[in-house]
Amino acid sequence: MRQSSVIARRVxxxxxxxxxxxxAAACGPKDNDxxxxxxxxxxxxxxxxxxxxxxxxxxxxxxxxxTSGGGNVPSLVFRTLTTRNRENGAAGAQVVPDxxxxxxxxxxxxxxxxxxLKPGLKFEDxxxxxxxxxxxxxxxxxxxxxxxxxxxxxxxxxGGADYQGPYKDKxxxxxxxxxxxLTIVFHLNKPEGEFPYLATQTQFTPxxxxxxxxTKYEEHPVSSGPYKVVKNENDGERLTLERNTHWSASxxxxxxxxxxxxxxxSGLDSSVINQRLSxxxxxxxxxxxxxxxxxxxxxxxxxxxxxLASRVGTGHFGYTNYIAFNPKVKPFDNPKVRQAISYAxxxxxxxxxxxxxxxxxxxxxxxxxQKSFGYTPYDHFPAGASGxxxxxKAVLAEAGYKNGLSVTLTHSNSKDFxxxxxxxxxxxxxxxKAGITVKLQGLEENDYxxxxxxxxxxxxxxxxxWGADWPSGGPFLAPIxxxxxIVKDGANFNTGFLDDKSxxxxxxxxxxxxxxxxAAKRWGALDKKIGEQALTVxxxxxxxxxxxxxxxxxxxxxxxxxxxxxxxxxxx
Numbered sequence: 192m193r194q195s196s197v198i199a200r201r202v203x204x205x206x207x208x209x210x211x212x213x214x215a216a217a218c219g220p221k222d223n224d225x226x227x228x229x230x231x232x233x234x235x236x237x238x239x240x241x242x243x244x245x246x247x248x249x250x251x252x253x254x255x256x257x258t259s260g261g262g263n264v265p266s267l268v269f270r271t272l273t274t275r276n277r278e279n280g281a282a283g284a285q286v287v288p289d290x291x292x293x294x295x296x297x298x299x300x301x302x303x304x305x306x307x308l309k310p311g312l313k314f315e316d317x318x319x320x321x322x323x324x325x326x327x328x329x330x331x332x333x334x335x336x337x338x339x340x341x342x343x344x345x346x347x348x349x350g351g352a353d354y355q356g357p358y359k360d361k362x363x364x365x366x367x368x369x370x371x372x373l374t375i376v377f378h379l380n381k382p383e384g385e386f387p388y389l390a391t392q393t394q395f396t397p398x399x400x401x402x403x404x405x406t407k408y409e410e411h412p413v414s415s416g417p418y419k420v421v422k423n424e425n426d427g428e429r430l431t432l433e434r435n436t437h438w439s440a441s442x443x444x445x446x447x448x449x450x451x452x453x454x455x456x457s458g459l460d461s462s463v464i465n466q467r468l469s470x471x472x473x474x475x476x477x478x479x480x481x482x483x484x485x486x487x488x489x490x491x492x493x494x495x496x497x498x499l500a501s502r503v504g505t506g507h508f509g510y511t512n513y514i515a516f517n518p519k520v521k522p523f524d525n526p527k528v529r530q531a532i533s534y535a536x537x538x539x540x541x542x543x544x545x546x547x548x549x550x551x552x553x554x555x556x557x558x559x560x561q562k563s564f565g566y567t568p569y570d571h572f573p574a575g576a577s578g579x580x581x582x583x584k585a586v587l588a589e590a591g592y593k594n595g596l597s598v599t600l601t602h603s604n605s606k607d608f609x610x611x612x613x614x615x616x617x618x619x620x621x622x623x624k625a626g627i628t629v630k631l632q633g634l635e636e637n638d639y640x641x642x643x644x645x646x647x648x649x650x651x652x653x654x655x656x657w658g659a660d661w662p663s664g665g666p667f668l669a670p671i672x673x674x675x676x677i678v679k680d681g682a683n684f685n686t687g688f689l690d691d692k693s694x695x696x697x698x699x700x701x702x703x704x705x706x707x708x709x710a711a712k713r714w715g716a717l718d719k720k721i722g723e724q725a726l727t728v729x730x731x732x733x734x735x736x737x738x739x740x741x742x743x744x745x746x747x748x749x750x751x752x753x754x755x756x757x758x759x760x761x762x763x
Contacts (some may be wrong), residue, residue: 232642234745234761240450241478241740241756243464247457248427251420252409253396255330255339263481263757264412264455265444267432270415272306272325272375272390277445277759283749284662286387286707289445290397290415292389297705301382301617306390308373310747313437314399315414322375324397326367332394333364336406341392341660349694350378358405382703384710388661414438416570417448417758447745449761450477465489468498468585469739475761476742481754484550485736499738504618504746507669508753509559510658512545514618514728515643515686520651522598527590529725532652533572535583537621541730544613554729557671558718561750563662567715571722583625595626601653602631614730615654646683655686655727662751664714665702670722675696687726694721720760 201447334356349366419431674690
């Protein structure tokens, strides 16, 4: 979970670009009829959809990709045992079957998971997809030369920690059984009730062993989805996808696959992307972006243009921006000091620094404000909209600092991070009113990341952010608050160094639950309990605002990814 979540955070950070301008009047899925967005007529098959993105779709190999949600492009080619529900908002945060007939059948206290494949599944060359292909696809993701994917299987599968992949170990993983062509069974070393979420990762994509070309597989991976790769230029800078004629909608309830062709163009400047989508001329009328937010100039233009406002999709992703404390560093070892800072925070000024209320929502809970995470409202240290300086001073006096104190706040100098100088300055100004003098320590992105993730170098007071690999409290709370995930030599994300036996035990108990609704309630209760210790100060949750072309229909944006789902769109 540690490695997975940090990559998710980086992907989200690059996508969000929150330091833009104040909000604009924009319509998203909640404002429009998602099934008729982009025109009055019903969506139909045909045409070419263009995807304009800033980040290249590199390493287009299911073993090396982190999740199927990266720009949504991988999900057009790679099907997995389960997938996300392709619906707007909260409904889209549910896990549903994909190649499998269900989301998995647990046994032996959720340490064994069994899946049955749908009949009639085929690769792009017409050969049947079997359970052995899925087993091999997973096994090759363990190969060192194909690293980059999510690390969960290495942690969860029996024998996974020592397995080196099929190129070195011809025997394979005994913990993955394929008793017949349609059945696959996973044996885990501990209970994992959220295994259906994990089965959405691209490592669960079937790969025919005979077609595996190792590190060159990304040039032409064998499709199990509605589209196949016909050209991959400059390591994903431009991908051309065309229909996989052996894909059948009867086996795939999630992907609509309306366009005949998908043209993915990446590595573009964000301002160029927004200008092209705004103008919506020629092929750009049938274009979308999945990673580029609106900038200041574009937002201003949208505000005064009803037509443009009708072409803005609004999305939410499970993500929290917060202040982190290291209790091993004075004066943050004193809970009262942490509480005083919590009371002093002016979230209105922080949100303004992050782009305004259209791009950020205030947070008082660590878990995102979405049902699937188990969101349970609480505000242990109510500061109101603009901070409670008087209360902060009183608590600070209780801590022994009646004349105030001086502290250093570490942040990134990068404009692309939500830990930007503007947000740091807003915090500095708020704490000054409470008698706390804040010195700002701005670091370049790499130096900042190395410093805050090193157990020996972590500062006492810094800006941080976290995004989950799937919409649940598990990958959100465990990496940050499970004492067994503290890493002394390497990347550490348990910033508060919390090692509470009761918290660890509750994490284990929730992981045994296969009722995801019940698990969500327990995650919410645990979040509330941990919040009492003031190890973090939640600041805000990001909101995504992205343009799409005037010829694009059927806009669907789920709370799983927060971005437009290109498997659903149609073009004129």
